[in-house]
Amino acid sequence: MMAKKVLHSLTLNGEQVDVATPSGATLLETLREDLRVLSSKRGCNQGVCGACTLLVDGKPVRACLTLTARCEGHEIQTVDGMGEDHVMATLQRHMVESGGVQCGFCTGGVLISARELLAEDPMPSREAVKTALSGNVCRCTGYRTIVDAVVGAAEELAQ
Known part of the structure; x- marks a missing residue:
């Protein structure tokens, strides 16, 4: 059975983007799989290696541990946006x-x-x-x- 998709409105690198993701998707999954933003890498998928680090509201976070839904209303910035x-x-x-x-x-x-x-x-x-x-x-x-x-x-x- 396919997971229900949820529409998210995100601010990514200064631009507003709308994306439908499976419920419970991480920001890393959304970036890489749905938006094709590949600069944040999937390493350990446990928040240990730092390969997925990006900024949310100017603070570094691990995208593999951050739910996409929690990023609505916040500024997401990848190295691509700098x-x-x-x-x-x-x-x-x-x-x-x-x-x-x-x-x-x-x-x-x-x-x-x-x-x-x-x-x-x-x-x-x-x-x-x-x-x-x-x-x-x-x-x-x-x-x-x-x-x-x-x-x-x-x-x-x-x-």
């Missing part, structure tokens, strides 16, 4: 230059977490960066290059 954000562009450039991007699977979630950190602490220490990114699992880089990227971006943005 193209004009100077801080995000600086972080992205430093990630590439430092070698913090390899397979790319974790990158969207890492960037969202790093962007939120810099909004709260424009000049974080290496330890603060490590703490802020502790909820993002990366199997390729060993993290040093990611931390280098965030610290480098912060230093550049402070100039």
Whole structure:
């Protein structure tokens, strides 16, 4: 038997979208399967790996643990919706230059977490960066290059 579909009105990356999803659908399922927004990745599906991290009302959340229905009336922002954000562009450039991007699977979630950190602490220490990114699992880089990227971006943005 097919699950009943529910119509949701969402604000995604500044645009109003209406989408019908199965009752109980997570935001990650809605984004990837219904809206074809693929920057938030399905990793562990348990909120542990951080690959699905995005912003709801400016705060990082795990899309795999967030029900779509709870996002109505809230601003959802994925890394795709931050193209004009100077801080995000600086972080992205430093990630590439430092070698913090390899397979790319974790990158969207890492960037969202790093962007939120810099909004709260424009000049974080290496330890603060490590703490802020502790909820993002990366199997390729060993993290040093990611931390280098965030610290480098912060230093550049402070100039």
